[in-house]
Amino acid sequence: MIHPEQSLSLEVRKRPSRIHENIVDRLYLCGVYLFLTVCLIIVAYPLIYIVSSSFSSSSAVISGKVWLLPVEPTLRGYKAVFQNPQIVTGYSNSLFYLFFGTLLSVILTITAAYPLSRKSFYGRNVITALFIFTMLFNGGLIPYYLTVKGMGMLDTRWAMIIPGAISVWQVILARTFFQTSIPSELTEAAHLDGCSDFKFLLRIVIPLSKPIIAVLVLMYAIGYWNSYFEALIFLKSAKLYPLQLILRNILILNSIDPTMVKDVKELADRQGLKELLKYSLIIVASAPVLILYPFVQQHFVKGLLIGSLKG
Amino acid sequence: MGSKRTGRTWVSAVLIVFIAMFAIGCTSNSEVPAGSSTSPSGTGSTGGGADFNATGFPIVKNKIEMSAFAPQSANIADLNTNWFTKYLEGKTNIHLNWQLVPGETAALNEKKQLLLASGDYPDIFMQGNLTKEEQLLYGQQGVLLPLNKLIDQYAPNIKQAFKDIPYLEKAITAPDGNIYAIPSVNECYHCQFSAKMWVNTKWLQKLGLSAPKTTDDFYNMLKAFKEKDPNGNGKADEIALTGSPTGWHTDVESFIMNAFVYYNADNNYFMMNGGKLGTSVDQPGFKKGLQFLNKLYAEGLIDKEAFTQKSDALSQKGNSPDVAIAGAIPAGWFGEFTDASPTATRHKDYDPIAPLTGPDGISFTPHYIGIGNSVFAVTNKNKNPEAAIRLADYLYSDEGTTLSNFGEEGRNWVKAEATDKNTRGTAAKFKVKETSYGVGQVQNDHWNQMGPGLRSSEYRETAYTASQDIYSMDGLETRLYKATKELYEGHQPKEEFPTDIFLTNEQANQVKQLKPIITDYVKQSMLQFIMGAKSIDKDWDAYVKGLKDSGMDQFIQIYQDAYDKMNKKK
Numbered sequence: 001m002i003h004p005e006q007s008l009s010l011e012v013r014k015r016p017s018r019i020h021e022n023i024v025d026r027l028y029l030c031g032v033y034l035f036l037t038v039c040l041i042i043v044a045y046p047l048i049y050i051v052s053s054s055f056s057s058s059s060a061v062i063s064g065k066v067w068l069l070p071v072e073p074t075l076r077g078y079k080a081v082f083q084n085p086q087i088v089t090g091y092s093n094s095l096f097y098l099f100f101g102t103l104l105s106v107i108l109t110i111t112a113a114y115p116l117s118r119k120s121f122y123g124r125n126v127i128t129a130l131f132i133f134t135m136l137f138n139g140g141l142i143p144y145y146l147t148v149k150g151m152g153m154l155d156t157r158w159a160m161i162i163p164g165a166i167s168v169w170q171v172i173l174a175r176t177f178f179q180t181s182i183p184s185e186l187t188e189a190a191h192l193d194g195c196s197d198f199k200f201l202l203r204i205v206i207p208l209s210k211p212i213i214a215v216l217v218l219m220y221a222i223g224y225w226n227s228y229f230e231a232l233i234f235l236k237s238a239k240l241y242p243l244q245l246i247l248r249n250i251l252i253l254n255s256i257d258p259t260m261v262k263d264v265k266e267l268a269d270r271q272g273l274k275e276l277l278k279y280s281l282i283i284v285a286s287a288p289v290l291i292l293y294p295f296v297q298q299h300f301v302k303g304l305l306i307g308s309l310k311g
Numbered sequence: 312m313g314s315k316r317t318g319r320t321w322v323s324a325v326l327i328v329f330i331a332m333f334a335i336g337c338t339s340n341s342e343v344p345a346g347s348s349t350s351p352s353g354t355g356s357t358g359g360g361a362d363f364n365a366t367g368f369p370i371v372k373n374k375i376e377m378s379a380f381a382p383q384s385a386n387i388a389d390l391n392t393n394w395f396t397k398y399l400e401g402k403t404n405i406h407l408n409w410q411l412v413p414g415e416t417a418a419l420n421e422k423k424q425l426l427l428a429s430g431d432y433p434d435i436f437m438q439g440n441l442t443k444e445e446q447l448l449y450g451q452q453g454v455l456l457p458l459n460k461l462i463d464q465y466a467p468n469i470k471q472a473f474k475d476i477p478y479l480e481k482a483i484t485a486p487d488g489n490i491y492a493i494p495s496v497n498e499c500y501h502c503q504f505s506a507k508m509w510v511n512t513k514w515l516q517k518l519g520l521s522a523p524k525t526t527d528d529f530y531n532m533l534k535a536f537k538e539k540d541p542n543g544n545g546k547a548d549e550i551a552l553t554g555s556p557t558g559w560h561t562d563v564e565s566f567i568m569n570a571f572v573y574y575n576a577d578n579n580y581f582m583m584n585g586g587k588l589g590t591s592v593d594q595p596g597f598k599k600g601l602q603f604l605n606k607l608y609a610e611g612l613i614d615k616e617a618f619t620q621k622s623d624a625l626s627q628k629g630n631s632p633d634v635a636i637a638g639a640i641p642a643g644w645f646g647e648f649t650d651a652s653p654t655a656t657r658h659k660d661y662d663p664i665a666p667l668t669g670p671d672g673i674s675f676t677p678h679y680i681g682i683g684n685s686v687f688a689v690t691n692k693n694k695n696p697e698a699a700i701r702l703a704d705y706l707y708s709d710e711g712t713t714l715s716n717f718g719e720e721g722r723n724w725v726k727a728e729a730t731d732k733n734t735r736g737t738a739a740k741f742k743v744k745e746t747s748y749g750v751g752q753v754q755n756d757h758w759n760q761m762g763p764g765l766r767s768s769e770y771r772e773t774a775y776t777a778s779q780d781i782y783s784m785d786g787l788e789t790r791l792y793k794a795t796k797e798l799y800e801g802h803q804p805k806e807e808f809p810t811d812i813f814l815t816n817e818q819a820n821q822v823k824q825l826k827p828i829i830t831d832y833v834k835q836s837m838l839q840f841i842m843g844a845k846s847i848d849k850d851w852d853a854y855v856k857g858l859k860d861s862g863m864d865q866f867i868q869i870y871q872d873a874y875d876k877m878n879k880k881k
Contacts, residue, residue, distance in 0.1 A: 273386065
C-alpha cells in the first residue's frame with residue numbers, strides 16, 4: 001500500500017521544477033550549493049584524512065606527508081590491529097554487548113512505553129512520574145556500585161547490560177510516539193474482534209512503529225557501543241572488557257611520569273604502538289556504527305521528529 | 312470521587328516509601344567507609360598462620376589466594392597467563408586473583424577511589440598509584456595496614472633499600488610515623504635533569520657557531536637560525552625555537568627561565584633558602600627572565616604556537632619532510648619532537664646543550680627528584696599480611712626486579728659477555744635480548760614495571776647492557792646519561808624543597824583549592840607577559856599583588872609547616 005505521506009512528499013519535491021526560476025532564485029540556489037559544498041568538505045575532510053592515514057606508513061603520517069591520499073600505502077596498521085589479542089576480544093565483547101543489550105533494551109522500552117501510552121491504563125501518570133524521578137535524581141556512584149555488587153553482577157557480562165537496560169528518555173520518546181500514532185479507537189476495534197493486548201502489541205503496534213523502533217535501536221546501539229564507564233567500574237577481568245576500554249588504553253598515552261620511565265626505548269615503543277594503531281583502530285572501531293546508520297537513517301528523522309514535536 | 316481519593320493516598324504512600332528509601336540510601340552511603348574500617352581483620356594476630364615461612368621460599372607451604380588490584384597496560388597480553396605471574400606463583404605459593412583496570416592513570420584512579428570508598432577493596436594493591444593523601448586517609452581509617460613492623464621483621468630487601476637510598480624511608484613515612492604503602496623505586500638519572508634543550512648541531516656547524524653558553528649566545532644563535540637559512544632550501548621556513556606545553560618538559564619557559572632564577576614548575580615554583588620556603592615567580596630574576604622571553608617572542612624567535620600547540624603538532628614540525636625546520640626544542644628526550652623509530656635519522660642532528668648562564672651569572676637546571684606515589688599496600692581484608700609483605704620484598708630483590716621487568720632468563724635476557732658494556736661504560740651483568748614482539752605487538756613475559764620494584768640508579772646504570780653508540784636506538788640510555796652527566800649535573804640548586812611531603816587532610820584540602828588558582832594565574836600571566844599582552848614594566852606590580860591575592864602566602868605557609876614538622880621529627 002502507498003503511504004499517504006509518501007505520495008505527498010513526492011509532490012512537494014516535484015513542485016519547484018514547474019515554477020519558473022528567476023535569476024535571483026538561481027543565484028540563491030547557487031549560493032546554497034556552494035555553502036553546502038564547503039560544509040561537505042569541512043565535514044568530510046577529517047574522515048578522509050583518517051582513512052588515508054590508516055592506510056599510510058606511520059612515519060609518513062607523523063612527518064605530515066599525508067594530507068589527502070595515502071602515502072606509502074601499507075596494511076601494517078590493520079594487520080597489527082587484528083593481531084592484537086586484546087583488541088580482538090574487546091571487539092567481540094563489544095559486539096556481544098551491542099547485540100544483546102540493544103535487543104533487551106528495545107524489548108523492555110516498548111513493553112514499558114506502550115502501556116504508559118494507553119489512557120485506559122490505571123495509574124500511568126504516577127508510574128511516569130516515578131520514571132521521570134529517576135531521570136532527575138539518582139543514588140550516586142557508590143550506592144550504584146553496591147547495588148550491582150549486591151545483585152551479584154560484578155565482573156559478569158550482565159553488569160554491562162542490565163543496569164542501563166532502560167533509558168527513561170527513550171521510554172518517553174516511544175510513549176509519545178505510541179500516543180500520537182496509535183489511536184485508542186484502533187485498540188477498541190481490535191478488542192471487538194477478539195484481539196488480546198499482547199497480540200495487539202505484536203501484530204499491530206510494532207508493525208506500525210518502525211520509525212520509533214529504528215530510533216531506539218540506533219540510540220541504544222550507539223550507547224552500548226560507546227559504553228565505557230560501566231565497564232570501567234563493574235568489570236575486573238580483562239577478557240570481558242569492551243573495545244572502548246582497550247581503545248582508551250592504547251590511544252591515550254599516559255602523561256609521562258618521570259618516575260615511571262623504565263628506559264626511553266620503551267617510550268619509543270609505546271609511541272610507535274600508538275602511531276601504528278591509531279588510525280586503523282579508529283576506523284575499525286567506528287565501522288559498526290557507520291554500517292548500522294544508513295539502514296535506520298530513513299526512519300530516523302521521522303521517528304525523532306514525532307517524538308519531539310508532538311511531545 | 313472514591314477513585315481519586317485512593318489515587319491520592321497511593322501517591323503519598325509511594326512518596327513516603329521513596330523518601331524513606333532515599334534517607335536509607337544516604338545514611339548507608341556515609342556509613343560505608345566507617346563500616347569498612349571497623350570490619351575485623353585479625354591484623355597480625357594470626358602470626359601468618361601455621362604454614363608461613365619467615366625466610367626462604369615458598370613463602371607459604373600450602374597455596375593461598377590473594378586478590379590484587381593492578382592495571383593491565385596495553386602492551387601486556389594477559390596478566391593471568393603472564394610468564395612472571397606464573398613464575399611468582401610457583402616461587403611463593405601465592406595465587407594472585409587479579410582485579411584489573413585498564414592501564415591508564417585516569418581510569419585507574421577512578422576505579423581505585425570507588426573501591427576504597429565503597430569498601431569493596433582487594434587484599435593487596437599491587438599497583439594502586441596511591442597518593443600521599445590517600446595513604447594517610449585510608450591508613451588512619453584502618454583500611455591500609457601500617458607496614459613498619461612487617462617490613463622490620465620480614466622484609467630484608469626493603470630494609471636494605473632504606474639504608475641505600477637515604478631519602479626513601481623519609482619520603483614514604485606518614486606524619487603519624489607509619490608506612491602505609493610501598494613505592495616502586497625507579498631512580499632514573501636523566502629524568503631528574505629532564506629540562507634539556509636540544510639544538511640542531513648540523514645547523515650550528517653550517518653557521519660556524521659553537522654551542523651557546525650564555526643567554527646572549529643563545530639569542531644570537533636563534534637569530535642566526537631564523538635569518539641565515541641554515542637548512543639551505545632558500546626559504547625562510549626555519550623555526551628558531553619551538554615547544555609545546557603538553558609534552559615531557561617541552562615547555563619553552565623552564566630551560567630559559569633557569570638562567571635567571573631557579574624555576575621548577577613541577578614543584579609548585581618553590582625555591583628554598585636557608586630552610587625557608589619561597590616562590591620563584593615574584594623574584595627580580597623571574598622578571599628578567601620574562602623580559603628575555605618577551606624579547607625572543609617579539610623578534611619572532613619563538614614559534615607563535617609554542618605555548619599552545621599539542622605534542623602531535625610539535626612532532627609534525629620536528630618531522631618536517633625533506634629538510635629540518637626546527638632549530639631548538641626543549642624536551643626530556645628527542646622522541647618528544649622527532650621520530651624515534653629504529654630507522655629514523657633526523658634525531659642524530661639534535662644534541663642537548665648545557666644550561667645557559669644568565670647576565671647575573673645564574674645557571675640552574677630544574678631538578679625533578681622524588682619517589683612519587685606509592686604502588687603497593689596491604690588492606691585489612693588480607694588474612695596473610697606477612698605473606699603479602701614478603702611478596703613485595705621479593706619484588707624488591709635484584710632477582711625479583713629483573714624478572715618482573717625483563718622476563719625469563721634465556722628467553723628474554725642472557726648473562727652478559729665480557730665485552731658488553733652498561734650505560735656507564737663498565738661491564739654489564741645481563742643483556743636484554745632483541746625481543747621478537749617489537750613495536751605494535753604485545754608481550755606476555757613480564758609485568759613491564761607494574762608493581763613494586765627497586766631500580767636504584769646503581770641498578771639502572773650498571774646491570775644491563777646499553778650500546779655505546781649513542782646515536783643508535785640501543786644507545787639511547789647512554790646518550791641521555793652522558794648528556795646529563797656532562798652538561799646538566801651540578802646545575803641543580805644546593806637546597807631543594809622535597810617533592811615527597813605528607814600533608815594533613817586539612818592541609819591537603821586547602822592545597823587542592825589554592826593550587827589550581829595559583830598555577831593558572833602564574834601560567835596565564837607568564838604568557839601575557841611573554842606575548843606582550845601585558846607590559847612587564849607597567850603591569851609587574853599588579854601581577855605581584857594578584858599573586859598575593861590568589862593565596863600564594865598561605866600556600867607557601869602550608870608547605871613550610873609540613874616541612875618543619877617533617878624535619879623536627881628526624
